[in-house]
Amino acid sequence: MSAHPGGPATAAPGARPGRSRRPARVVTVVASCLAVLAAVAVVGVRALGHEPSVTLLANWTGGDERHFREAVIEPFERKYHIRVDYQGSNAESQVLGADVEAGTPPDVVVLTGPGELAEYARQKHLVPLENLVRREDFGPSWATPLADGHVYWFPLKADLKSIVWYPAGLGERELRDAVRRPAAWCVGMGSGATSGWPGTDWIEDILLQRHGPAVYERWASGDLSWRSPQVRSAWTAWRDLIGAGGDAELVRRALKTPYQSASDPVAARPRGCTLEHQASFIRGRPAWRQTDGRYVSSAELLFGAAPRAWEVSGDLVALLHDTPQARKLIRYLASADAQRAWSEGESGFSVHAGLPPAAGGSGSAWHRSLALALRDEKAAHCFDASDAMPPAVRDAFAEAAVEFLAHPDRLDRLLGSLDTLSGTRDLTWLPSVCDRR
Helix, strand or coil, X not given: XXXXXXXXXXXXXXXXXXXXXXXXXXXXXXXXXXXXHHHHHHHHHHHHHCCCEEEEEECCXXXXXXXXXXXXXXXXXXXXXXXXXXXXXXXXXXXXXXXXXXXXXXXXXXXXXXXXXXXXXXXXXXXXXXCCCCHHHCCCCCCCECCCCCECCEEXXXXXXXXXXXXXXXXXXXXXXXXXXXXXXXXXXXXXXXXXXXXXXXHHHHHHHHHHHHHHHHHHCCCCCCCCHHHHHHHHHHHXXXXXXXXXXXXXXXXXXXXXXXXXXHHCCCCCCCEEECCHHHHHCHXXXXXXXXXXXXXXXXXXXXXXXEEEEEEEEEECCCCHXXXXXXXXXXXXXXXXXXXXXXXXXXXXXXXXXXXXXXXXXXXXXXXXXXXXXXCEEEECHHHHCCHHHHHHHHHHHHHHHHCHHXXXXXXXXXXXXXXXXXXXXXXXCECCC
16 A cells, blocks of 8 residues: 555555455544654654763873773763763863853863963853862862862862872982983973973972972962062072083973973983973873882972972862852762773872872872872972963963973073063962862
């Protein structure tokens, strides 16, 4: 049989009379049922397309992104039936800035810079988190209230920065001898739009270890001149350690090498550099895995003293759109379960008070000891100063570190320019970057 929409059914050629038609009532019922089923199918498809969702921007790509999706995002999606539209970018600051300017920011963002987040909070782009996150779960150096009394971020992942990596088997005497040889340092300043930050880490850490948390905090909060003797001496100490302006080949290599590849010569034969001043996350690079990388505190190696303060960094979560889905994601990311999941496989550290140090890690000695240093109650913990500074100052600092590496004779001009920029009105400085231990 063939049927034409809206017309009667006709018998097919050769069909027996009396067997070619079904009662009209039956045809009507079947058609009605099919229409209902079709409508249900359309509604079902539309419902799938409109599943509750939340957008999330972070800087994890590659293996880190896969781990984050599998360990953190997918369990959230299964539990709450909320889809997470994740975007990972190595230039997330630029992406976020463009999205905010276009009026299409993500619901939730993960940034390394509290200074950048403070500026967004001043512009009323961030939602206070007091009703969603317990500040006491993280402590004052990680969930810092701004001048308005509100907390706008908390850490999902933490790292230690006041450390130097070296290959297993390097004796103590070899280690001490290597410190004063510029060629022994693995240096890579490249990082795309954020190139130069490995140099700022050096300068910050030297200042912190030499002059302590009080001086460091005054500088990071905009209250100490870049041309002060303390800050200036940190730049010149870095110059002397890595040979800034000296061996042209060393300088060229440092400027051209991406920070992720700086340690590659450690595993080469013959071995190239042997020391790297870099954060705890670098232990996952192939060269340090192959050579069973060990670490020593920068205070001990460079200044022969027990660490009284640690420079730290973190991946900080903030809320831009106050939707029910985004609130659930914020609560979940601040939970002990999510924090434990992210620290699985030694991918980072959690400073959540509800978790023991190194929770979820594989239990290696270096990972346990770093986790304990992040919780060391006898030492101060100070957030990465450049990350805490206003974005314009942070970026200028990184650019100045690159220029200084090639031209250390320009230091006075560079520091003067940073002082002028830091004195600009309407910059947002954090009231505190160190805990008060």
